[in-house]
Every structure is written in structure tokens, then in C-alpha cells.
Amino acid sequence: MFVVATAGHVDHGKSTLVRALTGMEPDRWAEERRRGMTIDLGFAWTTLPSGGTVAFVDVPGHERFVPNMLAGVGPVPAALIVVAADEGWMPQSAEHLAALDALGVAYGLLAVTRADLADPGPATARARAEIAETSLGVVPAVAVSGLTGAGLPQLRAALDRLAAQLPAPALDDPVRLWVDRSFTVRGSGTVVTGTLGAGRLRVGDELELAGADEPVRVRGLHSLGEARPEAAAVARVAVNLRGTPRDRLGRGDALLTPGRFHHTDLVDVRLAGDPAADLPATLTLHVGSAAVPVRVRPLGPDTVRLRLARPLPLLAGDRALLRDPGRHHVSGGVRVLDVAPPPLGRRGAAAARAQVLAELDGRPDLAGELRRRRLIRAGALIRMGVPVHAEPVAGDWLADPAHWRRLGEQLTEEVARHAREHPLEPGMPVDALRQRLALPDRVLVEVLVRPPLRIHAGRVGAASANALPEPVALAVQRVRAEYGDRPFRAPEADRLVDLGLGPREIGAAVRAGALLRLADNVVLLPDALDDAVRVLAGLPQPFTLSAARQALDTTRRVAVPLLELLDRRGATRRLPDDARIVVT
Numbered sequence: 001m002f003v004v005a006t007a008g009h010v011d012h013g014k015s016t017l018v019r020a021l022t023g024m025e026p027d028r029w030a031e032e033r034r035r036g037m038t039i040d041l042g043f044a045w046t047t048l049p050s051g052g053t054v055a056f057v058d059v060p061g062h063e064r065f066v067p068n069m070l071a072g073v074g075p076v077p078a079a080l081i082v083v084a085a086d087e088g089w090m091p092q093s094a095e096h097l098a099a100l101d102a103l104g105v106a107y108g109l110l111a112v113t114r115a116d117l118a119d120p121g122p123a124t125a126r127a128r129a130e131i132a133e134t135s136l137g138v139v140p141a142v143a144v145s146g147l148t149g150a151g152l153p154q155l156r157a158a159l160d161r162l163a164a165q166l167p168a169p170a171l172d173d174p175v176r177l178w179v180d181r182s183f184t185v186r187g188s189g190t191v192v193t194g195t196l197g198a199g200r201l202r203v204g205d206e207l208e209l210a211g212a213d214e215p216v217r218v219r220g221l222h223s224l225g226e227a228r229p230e231a232a233a234v235a236r237v238a239v240n241l242r243g244t245p246r247d248r249l250g251r252g253d254a255l256l257t258p259g260r261f262h263h264t265d266l267v268d269v270r271l272a273g274d275p276a277a278d279l280p281a282t283l284t285l286h287v288g289s290a291a292v293p294v295r296v297r298p299l300g301p302d303t304v305r306l307r308l309a310r311p312l313p314l315l316a317g318d319r320a321l322l323r324d325p326g327r328h329h330v331s332g333g334v335r336v337l338d339v340a341p342p343p344l345g346r347r348g349a350a351a352a353r354a355q356v357l358a359e360l361d362g363r364p365d366l367a368g369e370l371r372r373r374r375l376i377r378a379g380a381l382i383r384m385g386v387p388v389h390a391e392p393v394a395g396d397w398l399a400d401p402a403h404w405r406r407l408g409e410q411l412t413e414e415v416a417r418h419a420r421e422h423p424l425e426p427g428m429p430v431d432a433l434r435q436r437l438a439l440p441d442r443v444l445v446e447v448l449v450r451p452p453l454r455i456h457a458g459r460v461g462a463a464s465a466n467a468l469p470e471p472v473a474l475a476v477q478r479v480r481a482e483y484g485d486r487p488f489r490a491p492e493a494d495r496l497v498d499l500g501l502g503p504r505e506i507g508a509a510v511r512a513g514a515l516l517r518l519a520d521n522v523v524l525l526p527d528a529l530d531d532a533v534r535v536l537a538g539l540p541q542p543f544t545l546s547a548a549r550q551a552l553d554t555t556r557r558v559a560v561p562l563l564e565l566l567d568r569r570g571a572t573r574r575l576p577d578d579a580r581i582v583v584t
Ligand SMILES: Nc1nc2c(ncn2[C@@H]2O[C@H](COP(=O)(O)OP(=O)(O)OP(=O)(O)O)[C@@H](O)[C@H]2O)c(=O)[nH]1
Pocket: 008, 009, 010, 011, 012, 013, 014, 015, 016, 017, 036, 037, 038, 039, 059, 060, 061, 062, 113, 114, 115, 116, 117, 144, 145, 146, 147, 148
């Protein structure tokens, strides 16, 4: 099946033509038939000479209903442009064509209708010239009469040729079915319709619906009026949803393959063509069947940031159009460049952002995204439409390789700095490191730690056997706090017990260089040794044990082993009369 949307000025014969081609009534509402005017979208289909099926989305031409027209053409990649031979090119001929151009529609046909009323030549020439200037390029033209049927065989043949040109649908792509209609069927519940442009739908599928906490389930599928177990793109489909109230969804909503789309209310986009310098600050964004007010913030010469009044499931590369509803004016097309852009806080951020955007073309590549985002979950990238084909660094986190290397270096530096500033702590707490490196997940710290560093008891430190266990480190810290200003007073045995420093703990602290052992149960802080030499050097030489004890403001319990240690280290020398001198 292929789907084509009509386009053209009011009363130019679009619905008459669709009716003549399909034998079906595109004007569904009584009011439309009474007023002889299309108000909302109509749907009809027929078999072509080749045996293929064409489905039409028939749009209204009246200027008041342009938003309905846009909901119809948004998801459809081919157009049947209708111009009346007797009226020629008219304002909504131009506005509809501008919309198709803004959306980048590249496949189309021109039907010059009411050819029984006037020579189709002039209207054909003008319309083809106008269309040739747009994304549609030069299109085939057929003169027809919906009244007499003249030209219809040629038009069917031209539709067949158009169908053959269309690119094959991406059947493995995720589904994003933009809803163009929703209604209730007695006994079945809620039904929505739309044009399935890519992917497949099956009865029983679970789909995501923006704003709903729970997935919705496909209870039944119809296409071309028949129930089917499965529908593959491209197709017009009607989807019966299980347990979803009718008021939960309507035109502009989308049914999505779960986990594949990012609902965003902030996008950076490139304006197509020659962007007007003074875009209004508020416009309406039309994409798929949705229409959402947006605030426009200019960034670069052809790039802007759009703040959407409600989030939409958008992907990088999406085409959309901006319209000024007040002025009835299609302001232009946009291509989405980034569906999760960074905030623009500090001064100069907008200019810097414009430079980044200048490099983007809406075709997301993994390396570029990682370079810009540095660290991101694979799932988040997939939801932005980025193909993910790299190994995560941890969990489902992907990292830019250069950034990841820098993080590894930073981690080593932070741990070393922490060790300098807190020499008695057995390493830096993992969470402190996580904050220091501004990492979003603890697991990232864990995989960044490489030998000789290791994680032990929630801290990152050198993998040395001498690392101080935390309770010992705390006890040593308390010793330091209590004895720091009387460095030659050793804690009494019972105080050591209170502090939790038994023989094993003291041994660990001594091995780690955090305590100095003079004798069993006699410990000082390690810097005491140098301090003692300084004090003793200030005494008249030689000096006695008692003079040393007084100068150091300590007891024999400390002074005797302290001096013996200094002797062994060669800092002091013991004379035959038991007095000592400081060796200089
Ligand atoms: N003589 C003649 N009249 C036609 C032809 N096609 C349409 N008409 C008449 O033109 C009027 C408008 O036709 P529609 O098919 O409703 O036009 P439309 O483009 O669908 O109009 P909107 O949907 O409101 O934009 C109707 O009265 C039709 O009978 C044609 O080929 N020849």
C-alpha cells in the first residue's frame, strides 16, 4: 500500500477526485456533505492497475482548516496536488505547497481538475512552475474531470508510477504512529487511526503513549476496513486499544515502540531554506499529526531553540514546520538537530551552542554524540534515535573515549591529593570521588579504579598491605587531636584500650607509619622524633636524661625509650657517663 495526501485550495475538487477514483466518500461528516466542503481529514482507498493499493488522506482546502490539513500531510511522504483548471493558482494552493515544501515532501503529482470547465493549460503551467521551486521538484501533471471521468485512467497510471518511485519502508524501524482520529466502537472500546510510515504493528503489541504510565496494548488491528493480525508500513491502520479510555488520546498523540523515543519539550533545530531574520517569538510547531505552540529562541544564523508547550516524541532528523496561525503563514520548515540539548545558563552559552549546531545535520552519529555528551546511558541515546554500536564502559553507560581517559587521570590525582590532605585515612570515599568527578553513577567510579588503586571498604586507595583500616585510622586521628600539642606525652595503657588500640591495631598503625612505637604500649605520633631532636639540640650539650625529660615535658616512661631510639638512629650519642649529645 502507499499513502498519498491531497493538497489544494478550497473547492478545487480534491474530494470529488478521491470519490471518483475510489468510489468511497471522503467527507465523513454530515456537516461536510451539507456544506459541500471538507472540514476534517477523509480516508479512502482503491486498487491501482498494477494491483497495488493507494490510500488517500483527503484534506480540507479552506484556510480555516489548515491545521487539519497539516495533521493529514505531516506523516505522509507523497502528495496529490489539486488545482482547478477554471480558478488556477490560489492562496491555499500556495500555503499547502509551502507546507509540503517545509516538511520536505519529495514525491508528488499534479492533478488539474475541472478540466471540463476550462482549458487546463494555463493552470497546469503555473502550478508546475510553482511546484518545481520546492522539495517536490518537477512533477507529472494530469488533467482530469471528476464530473465526466476524463483523465482518470491517466491519473491512475501516474499514481502507479509514483508508487514505484517511493523508497521502500523501513520495516525494522520503531513504530511512531501519529494519531489522526480517535473514536469509540461499541463493544470494542477505543480505536485510533493513523498512517504507519515505518515498522510493524501486531495484535498483542505493547506500545508507549506519552503521558501514560502504563503501556497500551493492541487489541485489534484494521487496515483498509479489514481486521488483520499484523500491519506493516506503509499502511493506513486503525488500532483498537485495550483498556485505554477514549479521552486519554486523540489527534497529535503518538503510539510508540517502547523505549525508542524521547519525549522532549526542548529541541534545537535548523531552519530550512532562507530563514527569515525576524521569526516571531511564538509560533506553532506542526510535526506528524501534532500541533504545539512553541517559543522561539534564535541561536545561530539558521538555528533556533524551540520550547514546546507540551512534550512530543521527537528524533534527531525529524522534519517539522513552523506556522504563524495569526498571519496564516507557513514560516518555514525545520530539521530537528538535538532532542536533548544542554541548558544555556552562562553568558556566551548561546553563541557557543550555535557553533556546535553549525556542525550538525540531523543525522546522529554515535562518536559525535559521545563527544558532545561525554557520558550517557545507551538507552537515552537510543531514545534520541542514535544508533548505538559501542561497548558500555560500565552498566549501560557509554563514554567518549578521550573523556573517559581524562576521568581516569583525574581520579588518580584526586586520590593522591586526598591521601596528602588526610594521610591517616585509608583512601578516599567512593562517594566523595563520585561528587568530585561529577559522575552520575557510583558504578562509574568503581570501574575507573585501576591498580595500583583499589576499592576497599568503600574507599579508594593504594592497594598496599599497609593501608590503615578505618577504625585504626580514626583512633590515630583521636590520638592526634588529644596529644598534638604535647607531642611527647604517650597515651597511658588504659587510654589506649579506650581508644581501641590493642597490640594488633598498634602494629597496623606502626606499619602504616601512622604511629611510632617506643616500647610495648608506648606510642607517639610519628613526627615526635624530629621534634625531639630539635628540642634536645637546644639544650646545653651534653645533657642528662633528667634534663631531656624536663625539656620534652614528659615522663621517664617515654624519655628512656625515646632517647634509646634516637641513639639507635644516630641522632644522639650516649657518652660513658650516661649523658648524651645531639649529633649534628
Ligand atoms: N464541473 C466540475 N465540477 C467539479 C469537478 N470537481 C469538483 N467539482 C465541483 O466543485 C465543487 C467542490 O468540489 P470538492 O471536491 O468538494 O472540492 P474540494 O477541493 O474537496 O473542497 P474542500 O475540501 O472544501 O477544500 C463541488 O461542487 C464539485 O461538484 C470537476 O472536475 N468538474
